[in-house]
Amino acid sequence: MAETAERARQLTDQRAKFEVDDSVAYFNTANLSPLLDSVRAAGEEALARRGKPWTISPPDWFPDVEALRGCFGRLIGATGDDIALVPATSYGLAAVARNLTAGPGDRVLVLDEEFPSNYYTWNRFAERTGAELLVVEREPGQTWTEAVLDAIDERVGIASVPNVHWTNGALVDLQRVAPALREAGSAFIIDASQSLGAMPLDVATLRPDALVAVGYKWLLGPYSLGYLYLDSSLHEGEPLEENWIARAGSEDFSRLVDYRDEYAPGARRFDVGERTNFQLTPMSLAAIEQLLDWTVPHIEATLKGRTDEIVARTETLGLIAPSLEARAPHMVGLEFPPEAARRVAAALAETSVIASVRGSSLRIAPHLHNSQEDIDRLVDAVASAV
Numbered sequence: 001m002a003e004t005a006e007r008a009r010q011l012t013d014q015r016a017k018f019e020v021d022d023s024v025a026y027f028n029t030a031n032l033s034p035l036l037d038s039v040r041a042a043g044e045e046a047l048a049r050r051g052k053p054w055t056i057s058p059p060d061w062f063p064d065v066e067a068l069r070g071c072f073g074r075l076i077g078a079t080g081d082d083i084a085l086v087p088a089t090s091y092g093l094a095a096v097a098r099n100l101t102a103g104p105g106d107r108v109l110v111l112d113e114e115f116p117s118n119y120y121t122w123n124r125f126a127e128r129t130g131a132e133l134l135v136v137e138r139e140p141g142q143t144w145t146e147a148v149l150d151a152i153d154e155r156v157g158i159a160s161v162p163n164v165h166w167t168n169g170a171l172v173d174l175q176r177v178a179p180a181l182r183e184a185g186s187a188f189i190i191d192a193s194q195s196l197g198a199m200p201l202d203v204a205t206l207r208p209d210a211l212v213a214v215g216y217k218w219l220l221g222p223y224s225l226g227y228l229y230l231d232s233s234l235h236e237g238e239p240l241e242e243n244w245i246a247r248a249g250s251e252d253f254s255r256l257v258d259y260r261d262e263y264a265p266g267a268r269r270f271d272v273g274e275r276t277n278f279q280l281t282p283m284s285l286a287a288i289e290q291l292l293d294w295t296v297p298h299i300e301a302t303l304k305g306r307t308d309e310i311v312a313r314t315e316t317l318g319l320i321a322p323s324l325e326a327r328a329p330h331m332v333g334l335e336f337p338p339e340a341a342r343r344v345a346a347a348l349a350e351t352s353v354i355a356s357v358r359g360s361s362l363r364i365a366p367h368l369h370n371s372q373e374d375i376d377r378l379v380d381a382v383a384s385a386v
């Protein structure tokens, strides 16, 4: 019954909307997504317009940016007021770290093998404040959710936890982690780069203090335009820089040197300088509009159908996937025998199957561009190598 409902939510073939051709079978969205035609067209149009600056007048510096904030807000259950536009997660995390306090005796919780932009930010924060960096490891057979819940106590003052581990798609159940952190009195930061756009996430339910995400993976956007959500308790904080456009009244270009103390409302003060980003913003907007049109639950169900099929077919070849409850719907790390590593990498390369091979693990990250032929090609390549 549940399976029938899931199948009913799957989208029909969307490959024609993407810039992919049959020469490759691309399973590396977790690294860099393929581009939608609509996203590329938006970028080309924006570039052409940028070539004619006389067509860009002062009011044009704002509407796309505001539309993008609104669209991203809809995706996570927030409003555009809560969103700042940032070039990278490291920038968003640095802005958050600047506005949190901790000291000796406090702990800052991160996962083992967390993405480096998180690790370095919180490690630097711990060094600066005297807090302790607590790197949570998993015992064999333990899920990330269990490991994180075990590590939370009143000493944890800040926790930076994703809902999907970037290395292999292992899940952290934030619905369980969020209340435990709240009860411990800890700040809660989510790096949703590896899930947003492919898994529903609602900040109104999870109530994190902050969330960061890159735009170029599951959000199908360009590189260098990412997002920072901030709870309203952080809106009055100190930004990393003092760009003119983040100040109140910046819409009036004739009065920019009537310097103002007030910032633009909401989280806007945390925008990176030059956030108008004439070329990239329309691309990001086109991408998120398409995601909202497909809807995230439908994307999720469709990608889950693909990863489930890949897991089922590669399991019979001896590859090991995390259990169904412990893996993300859209990306999965498959363990193969270590002695086959070189052969697997060579077989994939030979048939132009692009996935991420790391040690004796294969990270498969499909999107809606992937066809049944792509899946067959991937499974055949693995079969020839193990």
Ligand SMILES: Cc1ncc(COP(=O)(O)O)c(C=O)c1O
Residues within 6 Å of the ligand: 030, 031, 087, 088, 089, 090, 091, 115, 117, 162, 166, 191, 193, 194, 214, 226
């Ligand atoms: C979980 C996660 N966060 C962040 C990033 C990118 O970080 P940044 O935007 O700081 O370059 C990646 C890229 O792979 C990632 O997997």
